[in-house]
Amino acid sequence: MSADFNIVTFGNESEKDRRSQFVELMRRCPIPDTELLMNLGLFLTPQTLSRILFMDFLYKQIIEVQGIVVEFGCRWGQNVSLFTELRGIYEPFNRLRKIVGFDTFAGFPNVSEKDGSLMVKGGYSVAPDYEKYLEEILRFQEQESPLSHIKKYEVVKGDATVTLDNYLERHPETIIALAYFDLDIYEPTYKCLSKIKNYLTRGSVIGFDELNDQACPGETTALKEVFGLNRYAIKRFPYNSRTSYIIIDD
Template identity: 25%
Template sequence: MEFSFETTKDTPLGNTTPIAAAKFIQLGYSPADFYEHFPCFLSVKDLARFQSFSQCYQMTLGVAGHMAEVGVFRGAVSMFLAKLSLLYEPHTTTQVHGFDWFREPTQEELLTIPDGYNYYEPYQRISELIGVQGLQRYLLLHRLNVVTELEGFFKEHTHLQFKLVFLDAGDYDTVARCIREFWPRLSTGGVMIFDQFNHEAAPGETRAVKELLPPDAVIRTFPHGCMPTAYVIKGEMQAPTQTTTGWAKVRLAG
């Protein structure tokens, strides 16, 4: 018998409806309206997603290291983190490292990719978007296949250390390679965020997390959000106490 699990909870609640999306166009807003007045259009689910990244980022203020996103696509999360860094730590050396192969799917792959799930972004376009906003010193793109090339990248750049790592290229090989390479380079108190842990869309992600993270790692979720589904604070060793803001007090090993 076939079952649906987490996807059955993916309801329209909090998403932009097709009627609303059509109306946004029909009402004649300019492109500037969409970014200058973005809360008028932003869905609650997308708001929750970026709030989750923002909360993780706030937790890492004062922890040494850079930030990384694996699976950059258009760059929304990488650029969001770079802008947070510009806002909150303009005088530090913190940078965002975005890893993606920016590769067009083959004709064969296109046959198996469902509608709306083609995550191809031309490297040239995202580079220009970063450049025109003057973000090139804050956000560095690394165009590589993380499964086969990440290990070599870190052998070449041995000093790199991270405080926040977001993994969003969710098959087993990708997540496993990323945990192997990033976990030892994540500072204690730093955060590793998983887009689809415990989600039927990416069973390999759950398997890699369970196999490769320390068995006593506390895997947390975002009480308000859908994806990312989970995060781990490196070194967290004790169940948290509830605070008045709903956020956890964390005790760290060492």
């Protein structure tokens, strides 16, 4: 399948070519269905594996912190799925560790002049009705761990600057242990960061996908305006070039 969802990539032509050959190899995979899920590591690259390792690292930071895990800008949902798997590994009986993914599932609703020239309205869209597919994936994931009769995930479709308020109104019990920001652009990052401030506790972790990245300057601008850049140490994960995190320690 090939479709253009308007994403920004930095690979040169030979990398793109190699990756498409790799995808083709994956589609020709002769492994039987009964063994396919056990062998997905065959198709990871150092880059994709390092992102998985980062999600594992983030999750480990919040095991003793009360609260839920949210991702702003979950798109195809790999991270929310990973967080569900990690909950199954590290705290299978923590029924309060809900995983919540926010996305328009239609790409960027708008971009501003603070986002540079690479971000475009509608960028990073997904296939139609994708949120329903993601719900199904998360339902399966949840069944792989104990307490599967308690639904512990939520996929929230729509502009997060609006749906976050609705979510927090519906769930006044919310404490956020981990928030992962991958909205890429200024306005929703600024608004969602501002809105979650009062829901964080000491030890809460905020992960960021694009700080210090000139392709998406809006994320850094938003953090600068909401928390400042020197209030918390902005740490990077050594095995991945782009990702970083702060720990709320005051």
